[in-house]
Amino acid sequence: MPAPPLTARGLHKRYGETTALDGFDLEVEAGAVHALLGPNGAGKSTAVGVFATLTRCDAGEVRVAGHDVRRDAVAVRAAIGLVGQGTALDEVLHGRENLVMFGRLHGMARQAARERADELLEAFGLADAADRKVSTYSGGMRRRLDIAAGLIRRPALLFLDEPTTGLDPRARNEVWQAVREIVAAGTTVLLTTQYLDEADQLADRVTVIDHGRVVAEGSPGGLKRRMGGDRVLVTAPLGVDVEALASSLGGVAEPGLRQVVVEAGPEGGAAAVTAVVRALDTEGVVVDDILLRRPTLDEVFLSLTGTGPTTEAGVPVPGASRPAELHPATEGGRS
Amino acid sequence: MTAVAATLRQSWIITLRDLKHWQREPWTPVFSVLFSVMLVLMFGYLLGGAITIPGGGDYLPYLLPGIFALSMMFGIEATMTAVANDTKKGVTDRFRALPISGAAVPLGRAGADLLNSAVELTVLLVGGVLIGWRATGGVGGTLLAVALLLWFRFAMLVIGVFLGLTIRGEGGVTAVQVLVWPAGFLSNAFVAPESMPAWLGLVAEWSPLSATAAACRQLFGNPTGASGGFVADNAVLLAVLWPAVLVAVFTPLTARAYRRLAR
Numbered sequence: 001m002p003a004p005p006l007t008a009r010g011l012h013k014r015y016g017e018t019t020a021l022d023g024f025d026l027e028v029e030a031g032a033v034h035a036l037l038g039p040n041g042a043g044k045s046t047a048v049g050v051f052a053t054l055t056r057c058d059a060g061e062v063r064v065a066g067h068d069v070r071r072d073a074v075a076v077r078a079a080i081g082l083v084g085q086g087t088a089l090d091e092v093l094h095g096r097e098n099l100v101m102f103g104r105l106h107g108m109a110r111q112a113a114r115e116r117a118d119e120l121l122e123a124f125g126l127a128d129a130a131d132r133k134v135s136t137y138s139g140g141m142r143r144r145l146d147i148a149a150g151l152i153r154r155p156a157l158l159f160l161d162e163p164t165t166g167l168d169p170r171a172r173n174e175v176w177q178a179v180r181e182i183v184a185a186g187t188t189v190l191l192t193t194q195y196l197d198e199a200d201q202l203a204d205r206v207t208v209i210d211h212g213r214v215v216a217e218g219s220p221g222g223l224k225r226r227m228g229g230d231r232v233l234v235t236a237p238l239g240v241d242v243e244a245l246a247s248s249l250g251g252v253a254e255p256g257l258r259q260v261v262v263e264a265g266p267e268g269g270a271a272a273v274t275a276v277v278r279a280l281d282t283e284g285v286v287v288d289d290i291l292l293r294r295p296t297l298d299e300v301f302l303s304l305t306g307t308g309p310t311t312e313a314g315v316p317v318p319g320a321s322r323p324a325e326l327h328p329a330t331e332g333g334r335s
Numbered sequence: 336m337t338a339v340a341a342t343l344r345q346s347w348i349i350t351l352r353d354l355k356h357w358q359r360e361p362w363t364p365v366f367s368v369l370f371s372v373m374l375v376l377m378f379g380y381l382l383g384g385a386i387t388i389p390g391g392g393d394y395l396p397y398l399l400p401g402i403f404a405l406s407m408m409f410g411i412e413a414t415m416t417a418v419a420n421d422t423k424k425g426v427t428d429r430f431r432a433l434p435i436s437g438a439a440v441p442l443g444r445a446g447a448d449l450l451n452s453a454v455e456l457t458v459l460l461v462g463g464v465l466i467g468w469r470a471t472g473g474v475g476g477t478l479l480a481v482a483l484l485l486w487f488r489f490a491m492l493v494i495g496v497f498l499g500l501t502i503r504g505e506g507g508v509t510a511v512q513v514l515v516w517p518a519g520f521l522s523n524a525f526v527a528p529e530s531m532p533a534w535l536g537l538v539a540e541w542s543p544l545s546a547t548a549a550a551c552r553q554l555f556g557n558p559t560g561a562s563g564g565f566v567a568d569n570a571v572l573l574a575v576l577w578p579a580v581l582v583a584v585f586t587p588l589t590a591r592a593y594r595r596l597a598r
Contacts, residue, residue, distance in 0.1 A: 015598075052432045056597050078434040088425030092356045104348045105433050107341075133359070149429075 003066030005030050005157040005188040006051060011060035013046055013212070020046040021057065022212035028157070028190055033183050035203035036192040039305060043212035044192035045085060048161045051190070052082045065156045078106075081150030081158040085165065087142040091135040095126055095145050098134060099152055106153040113152070120148040124178055140171025144178055151182065158182065160191045164198060176201055196298050210305040223300045230269030232262040232276050235289040249279050258288075269294065342436040349430075349443025350450070353417070357451060364451055367413065368458050371406040375399065375466070378525055389529045392558025399468045400480075400551035401524030403459055407452060407488040408519060408544050411495040412512055414448050418499025419508060427596070437593065441496050445489070452488045456481065471556035480554035483574045487547040490578035493585045500592040524548050527560030540566050543577035550574035 006028040013021040020043045028034045036044050049055030051062055053073040062069040065079040089098050096117050103113030121130045124144040134142060143163060150158050160179065164172040179202055183189055193199055199206045200220045208216040208223070216223060234249065236242050236258050246253035251262035264272035269292045280287060357364050375398065378386075383394040421427045430440050460470075460481075470477045498511060521535070522528075522544040528536035539545060540561075549570035552559045561567035 054428055054431055054597060074434050077432055080432065082429065082432040084425045084428055086425050088429040090352060090426060091424075092359050093352065097352075097355070101348060101352055102429075102433070105345055105430070105435050105439075107434070 002030070003063065004028065006062070006064050006190065008047070008051065008062045009060055011047065011050060011062065012058045013043075013050065013055070014058060019212055021050070021060075024060070024209070024212055025214060026207060028188060029205070030188050031183075031186060032204040033179065033189045033191060033202050035199035035206045036190065036209055037194070037196065037199045037206050037301065038192075038209035039194055042194075042209045042305075044194075044209060045161055046212075047209070048082075048084075048159050048190070048192055052080055052159055053077055054082075078153070079156045081153070081155035083146050083150040083158070083160045083163060085161045087134075087146045089134050089142060089146055089149065092133060094131050095134060095137070095141075096121060096130040098145065099149055102149045103152045108153065116152060120151060123181065124148050125174075138171065139167050140174045143167060143171065143175050147175070147178055147182070151187065155187065157188045157190060160189060162192055162194065164193070164195065172198075196296065196301050200296070208301065208304050215304045216300070224295045226300065229266070230264040230272060230295075231293045232264065232269070232272045233289075233291040233293050234260040234262065234276060234280075234287050235291075236260065237286065237288050240285060240287075245283075245285060248283055249276055338436070342439050342442070345435045345439035346442035346446060349440055350446035353444060353447030354450065356417075357447075363413065364455065367406070367409070368455050370409070371402055371455075371459055372462060374405070375402055375462075378402075379466075386526055388558050388560045389527045390558065390560060390562050392560070395466070396468050396555075396557040397527075397552065397560055398525065399459075399463045400555055400557055401522075401548045403456060403463075403484055403551060404487060404544055404548040405519050405522075405524045406455060406459060407484050407547070408491055409515060410448060410452050410455075410488050411491040411498070412515065413451070414444065414492050414495025415499040415502070415511060416508060417448075418444065418496050419502060422500060422596075431596065441589065441593070444496060445492050448492050448495075449485060449488065453485060456484060468557075472554045473556075476554040476556070479571075480551040483547055483550050483554075483571070486578050487543070487574070490543070490581040490585075493582050493589060497585050497589040497592055500589065500596070518542070519544065522548065523560065529561065540564075543581065546570060546573035546577045 004027060006026065008024065008026040011021045011024040013019075022043075024043065024047060026036075026047070036047065038044050046055060050057045050069065051064060053069050053076050056070070064076045067075040067079065069076050090101070093101065096114075099117035099120060100110070100113045103116055104110065108116065118127075118130075121127045124147070126141060126145055126148070129137060129141060134145065137145065147158075147160065147163065150160075163179070164175050167175065176198070179189060179191070191198075191202060203220060206218065206220055206223060207214055216226075218226075232251070234245070234251070236245055238258070242253045242255050242258055242260060246260045249260055249262050251260040253260055262272060262276055273290065273292050276290065379395045379398050383398065386394050388394060388397050418427075421430075427440070431437075470480070472480070498507075502508060502511070521539050522542045523539060524544060528539040528545070530536075531539055546566070549559060549561065549567065550573070551557075553570055559567060559570075566573065
């Protein structure tokens with residue numbers, strides 16, 4: 001059996017007074033997207049730096065594709081692709097020239113590096129821009145080229161450190177699409193993100209990190225299940241007694257919102273909606289809206305770390321600390 | 336492929352990348368040459384009439400070897416800025432995450448900067464000949480002078496890489512850009528140290544820049560502006576030793592700065 005792409009045990013790293021990693025463990029399985037989810041300063045980038053041999057940890061052991069990051073750094077570097085925060089590309093060189101240079105530095109012959117570069121430019125939709133300076137690229141194009149550069153030598157493990165931070169929604173979708181294609185082609189990806197919907201969209205497995213420690217781990221679905229089941233939200237029109245409606249539907253009234261919240265049973269949200277519709281039909285009540293509400297990773301995150309999700313600038317999203325039911329942004333958060 | 340051959344191959348790939356920068360954005364090296372030309376015009380023609388060289392001789396042939404050496408010293412800025420930009424933008428980290436020799440990145444930089452300086456020096460030498468400067472020290476002396484200038488540039492390169500790796504933020508870059516001026520004037524590049532107050536003249540006489548400039552004046556057969564003394568008698572030796580000392584001091588410091596990126 002081949003060595004797992006990455007195992008980390010008991011990582012500790014201090015920067016002066018600040019503890020960046022505090023007994024951090026991680027195991028990444030082959031062929032999957034593993035998301036490292038946490039707020040700013042949680043230790044995500046420090047962890048990636050240690051995994052990619054850029055940062056020495058104070059204690060702990062990391063093996064990447066079976067190689068120890070300290071004793072066998074060169075073998076680790078040959079097995080990984082690193083796409084760091086911000087785009088680490090040569091702005092003056094053309095897109096193709098960047099890829100060829102990184103390929104040649106990986107030991108590829110000139111011709112092989114060119115062929116691989118063209119292949120990646122095509123795959124990432126950059127063929128038309130291949131012979132332009134990177135400084136003329138849009139944010140999304142740069143990020144895709146950055147990811148392509150990380151893939152030049154078909155790494156066993158690709159690190160993507162906050163790949164969509166600072167991108168507009170369209171560019172973010174382009175990057176997500178690129179990540180899905182990478183995984184479909186068989187590369188294991190370790191992704192760090194502070195965006196919950198990003199982990200939800202891309203990851204097979206999520207490790208939630210805060211203050212340098214693992215606070216939760218599991219599949220996105222599993223983490224959400226920890227937060228309880230689905231809910232059906234029924235909005236009653238004016239003139240309907242919300243309390244009475246709540247008792248007939250077996251839910252809880254929110255009179256201020258003219259809303260009834262029905263917790264779904266173990267059979268799930270769809271069954272709960274069916275039951276609510278049947279009950280409404282029997283009662284002969286016409287309602288304004290019926291909404292099936294699944295717990296989002298935002299809620300999981302909030303309950304695990306005590307911090308709300310943050311915007312790109314690191315300031316809390318307005319209203320993020322309000323109850324999730326009152327927060328329409330989490331509802332539309334998936335795009 | 337042996338480790339040395341592999342390192343050289345990797346260095347060359349990085350040198351080609353750095354050279355491509357000058358090909359794509361030629362204004363940086365062009366301005367660097369124009370700047371030296373401007374100094375020649377300012378000091379040679381505007382101020383030079385008021386400057387006399389101790390021991391006699393014209394000012395222009397005294398000035399030009401000083402400008403050659405000074406332009407090598409100013410190369411420290413180009414090296415530092417390029418290294419600092421790569422570090423800031425994460426390009427250095429990307430190189431560090433590649434399975435290449437740790438020496439390849441600075442060696443590649445050194446190759447590109449030395450080639451750039453060699454071209455700049457050629458332009459300045461030809462320009463000097465056009466305005467009447469002559470090297471009368473013979474082919475051997477002239478070649479040795481050019482070699483000493485590039486050797487001095489190499490020492491500046493090592494310091495430039497060190498500063499580029501350690502200086503953070505625009506303030507540090509600006510500070511170096513300002514400080515090269517007093518360092519340039521506190522030398523024999525523009526005027527003879529004998530014309531300065533004694534203690535200041537002593538400092539200026541012993542500067543590494545002065546050593547290279549004085550050696551070049553001797554080897555090119557230009558006025559030296561010095562009437563003897565240890566420094567004047569051993570200018571070529573000092574022009575060999577000074578850069579060697581700087582390289583010996585700053586190479587381990589640079590290696591340490593590179594390793595400290597992993598902190």
